[in-house]
Amino acid sequence: MARYLLKKIGSIIVSLFIIITITFILMKIAPGGPFTSERKTSPAIEKQMMEAYGLNDPIHEQYFDYLIKAAKFDFGPSFKYDGQEVTDIIKRSLPYSLILGAEAIFIALAFGVLLGVIAAIRHNKFADYTAMIIAVLGISVPSFIMATILQYIFAIKLQALPIARFESFAHTILPAVALATTPLAFIARLMRSSMLEVLSADYIKTAKSKGLSERVVTYKHALRNAMLPIVSYMGPLVVSVLTGSFVIEKIFGIPGLGNEFVVSVTNRDYTVIMGTTVFFSVLLLVSILVVDLIYGLVDPRIKVTSQEAGK
Amino acid sequence: MSQVHLRDSDFEPIQIDQKEAEKIAGQSTSYWKDAWRRFRKNKLALAGIVIIILLAFMALFGETISGQNYRDNDLMNANKPPSAEHWFGTDNLGRDIFARTWYGAKISLFIGLMASLIDLIIGVIWGAVAGFFGGKVDEYMMRIADVLYSVPYLLVVILLMVVMKQGLWTLIIAMTITGWINMARIVRGQVMQLRSEEYVMASKSLGASDFRLLFKHLVPNTMGPIIVTLTLTIPSAIFTEAFLSYLGLGVPAPKASWGTMSSDALASFQYYPYQLFFPAFFICLTMLAFNIVGDGLRDALDPKERK
Numbered sequence: 001m002a003r004y005l006l007k008k009i010g011s012i013i014v015s016l017f018i019i020i021t022i023t024f025i026l027m028k029i030a031p032g033g034p035f036t037s038e039r040k041t042s043p044a045i046e047k048q049m050m051e052a053y054g055l056n057d058p059i060h061e062q063y064f065d066y067l068i069k070a071a072k073f074d075f076g077p078s079f080k081y082d083g084q085e086v087t088d089i090i091k092r093s094l095p096y097s098l099i100l101g102a103e104a105i106f107i108a109l110a111f112g113v114l115l116g117v118i119a120a121i122r123h124n125k126f127a128d129y130t131a132m133i134i135a136v137l138g139i140s141v142p143s144f145i146m147a148t149i150l151q152y153i154f155a156i157k158l159q160a161l162p163i164a165r166f167e168s169f170a171h172t173i174l175p176a177v178a179l180a181t182t183p184l185a186f187i188a189r190l191m192r193s194s195m196l197e198v199l200s201a202d203y204i205k206t207a208k209s210k211g212l213s214e215r216v217v218t219y220k221h222a223l224r225n226a227m228l229p230i231v232s233y234m235g236p237l238v239v240s241v242l243t244g245s246f247v248i249e250k251i252f253g254i255p256g257l258g259n260e261f262v263v264s265v266t267n268r269d270y271t272v273i274m275g276t277t278v279f280f281s282v283l284l285l286v287s288i289l290v291v292d293l294i295y296g297l298v299d300p301r302i303k304v305t306s307q308e309a310g311k
Numbered sequence: 312m313s314q315v316h317l318r319d320s321d322f323e324p325i326q327i328d329q330k331e332a333e334k335i336a337g338q339s340t341s342y343w344k345d346a347w348r349r350f351r352k353n354k355l356a357l358a359g360i361v362i363i364i365l366l367a368f369m370a371l372f373g374e375t376i377s378g379q380n381y382r383d384n385d386l387m388n389a390n391k392p393p394s395a396e397h398w399f400g401t402d403n404l405g406r407d408i409f410a411r412t413w414y415g416a417k418i419s420l421f422i423g424l425m426a427s428l429i430d431l432i433i434g435v436i437w438g439a440v441a442g443f444f445g446g447k448v449d450e451y452m453m454r455i456a457d458v459l460y461s462v463p464y465l466l467v468v469i470l471l472m473v474v475m476k477q478g479l480w481t482l483i484i485a486m487t488i489t490g491w492i493n494m495a496r497i498v499r500g501q502v503m504q505l506r507s508e509e510y511v512m513a514s515k516s517l518g519a520s521d522f523r524l525l526f527k528h529l530v531p532n533t534m535g536p537i538i539v540t541l542t543l544t545i546p547s548a549i550f551t552e553a554f555l556s557y558l559g560l561g562v563p564a565p566k567a568s569w570g571t572m573s574s575d576a577l578a579s580f581q582y583y584p585y586q587l588f589f590p591a592f593f594i595c596l597t598m599l600a601f602n603i604v605g606d607g608l609r610d611a612l613d614p615k616e617r618k
Contacts, residue, residue: 014458181383243464246469250557285461
């Protein structure tokens with residue numbers, strides 16, 4: 001177990017190292033310097049600024065500097081906003097994204113599983129078809145279109161929920177639902193097929209022939225086992241919510257990390273782009289590791305160590 | 312009790328013609344014929360095919376049907392709702408949305424198809440080589456893929472769009488740079504399963520080269536999953552294009568895609584909802600059509616699903 005963990009953490013560090021290197025190179029070859037703007041700065045000032053930010057050092061020195069600082073979670077100052085550290089920007093905006101992301105993940109899991117289970121129990125009946133049509137539509141309607149539809153119906157026409165901003169719980173409902181749409185649909189399909197497979201397994205027949213009620217069999221025996229593929233979907237779920245937040249936060253005017261990333265992209269604020277990219281990658285790699293470990297816990301058939309042998 | 316009349320001929324052995332017994336009564340079907348038979352039963356998937364054909368037709372010829380073109384602006388007629396002259400209305404610069412929708416269709420479908428095809432080529436070669444040779448080769452090739460895969464796809468695409476000059480091909484390149492990994496993984500898994508099959512060994516013992524084994528025997532036998540993955544990559548590429556356009560990283564003007572059109576319409580969608588409706592509707596319709604065709608193909612091509 002400890003060895004497995006060490007190996008995993010090792011590969012995360014290797015991945016991060018490569019990600020940092022690649023983003024560093026990309027940002028260096030990006031056209032236009034960090035201080036290019038419509039208002040021409042005098043060459044003397046620009047030279048001083050380059051000096052102050054250490055941009056005149058040889059490239060390998062800059063690289064090692066960045067690498068060491070990144071390891072300490074220090075991504076340097078923002079080029080566009082005076083006196084703001086990238087770390088501060090992340091700290092400031094992360095809570096919004098976390099709340100929104102948690103809500104979206106909850107909605108996607110709760111309703112996705114529910115829809116999938118209903119579809120499986122009513123296999124080839126009306127409820128099944130309805131649930132699967134909802135799922136296909138959910139996959140086909142991009143989150144940003146869903147967001148606009150939700151805004152139009154619930155905020156403009158019905159005036160039931162606030163249209164944008166992030167002030168109260170009511171403000172979070174529409175963006176969280178929009179963010180959850182696609183993963184919800186995926187989970188519903190996954191849950192349906194896994195539930196169908198489990199329901200035809202021998203131990204379900206045994207449980208039924210013991211005389212257990214339909215409810216106990218479905219919810220106690222089948223559901224628990226059918227949930228396993230959902231656990232392995234948690235990684236892609238986090239990715240989908242994370243990248244979905246780029247547009248959703250923009251549409252709803254939420255000052256979260258996704259929005260900060262998009263703004264930095266349009267501003268060409270290179271340090272912020274790099275910092276948020278590295279931060280996103282850490283977040284993602286760690287959550288995938290956690291999912292791996294949880295998977296080993298919930299499914300005793302999978303010994304964490306045996307995964308290595310089976311590779 | 313009635314008398315049973317027995318004749319001598321009843322005691323003669325029936326001549327069993329060995330050749331007759333070996334004869335196959337039913338018509339032989341190939342894998343593809345069988346798949347088509349199953350696919351045809353799926354009405355939803357057939358509807359999807361029809362929608363895709365119609366969309367492709369309109370993308371090729373729809374632009375000029377209404378007698379307007381996509382780039383002429385007429386500021387006197389800006390923001391006009393759908394009418395006899397402008398079937399889908401006009402946008403904030405007075406450009407005809409009907410013509411723009413089908414011009415956008417051309418761009419969106421082109422990006423979707425191109426990106427998926429490039430993914431297919433790289434992914435199939437990478438996956439087939441890794442799966443076929445196994446061992447160290449496989450380990451290194453898949454390790455590279457794993458690392459690339461650990462960065463979220465959209466993040467990579469956005470980063471590349473920042474660095475490169477905006478344009479149609481930039482978009483396609485950015486999308487394919489890590490997009491092929493999914494295909495590579497699927498092909499690798501299939502090839503690893505198939506490489507120990509008898510027909511591969513037979514061909515090998517007849518002296519076939521690795522190249523021939525790979526592309527004559529192994530890859531054609533993984534065509535089913537490859538086609539399914541391809542049909543499901545197209546909608547995700549169209550989605551990515553629209554997503555990037557929404558962030559202002561799409562194809563630059565005067566080119567238009569469904570993504571840039573809906574992005575432009577977003578600012579004023581409270582007042583002119585139809586400007587957003589048409590491109591957004593066709594994005595959804597296209598993704599829907601490809602998704603149901605992909606699902607239908609998966610059901611038809613996967614022998615395990617056979618009922």
